[in-house]
Amino acid sequence: MNTSAIRYSSDIAFTPTVKAMQTQLGSRDLYARMETQRGFGTDLTADVSAFIEAQRSVFLATANADGQPYIQHRGGPAGFLRVLDARTIAFADFIGNQQYITLGNLTDNPKAYLFLIDYARRRRIKIWGEARVEEDAALVQRLMPAGYKARAERAIRFTVTAWDSNCPQHIPQRFEAPDVKAALDERDERIREMETAAQRREARVRELEAEVARLREFARG
Structure with a gap:
């Protein structure tokens, strides 16, 4: 979706086709009220920022030029995800299996998505936006968790377009x-x-x- 065409922040997820499906299945009135009353968040609040930086795990979704989606798990000690400002999240890109699917996808398509879930507190946050790879040694060093035995050559900077939280229903407590x-x-x-x-x-x-x-x-x- 072209973000310049977004009227409500939730339009990033609620496309015309999605809204038609909501109408067909009976939930459109509920989400229409949500759109006009509060919508999705756009700036990260202090509470959401604290939640993000407390996580040890995140799922990063990207898609290639053909729209083929890919989800990659990223993990590290609490604090490996850093909120730089109300619209920016960044993290060091630790070296893994070196398939570079995420890096290739972001080269062709900057659209990205973060999914964070805290099983102990049964809370999850969804974040839509765009991401880019940064070969900035100073930024990588700044983002590296102190004492963490990992190596990173680059950073990923995620620019937030919208975020939303889910109810705890069906989240197993772990x-x-x-x-x-x-x-x-x-x-x-x-x-x-x-x-x-x-x-x-x-x-x-x-x-x-x-x-x-x-x-x-x-x-x-």
């Missing part, structure tokens, strides 16, 4: 292994603290009992 370990470690530490406190209370009770016995013995005199 947790990242590091998050589970951290929660278990915290639980174990609380247990150790409670055990230590209990041992101290028991020792104090024994001290008091001994003191009471000594005083009774002294009273009998």
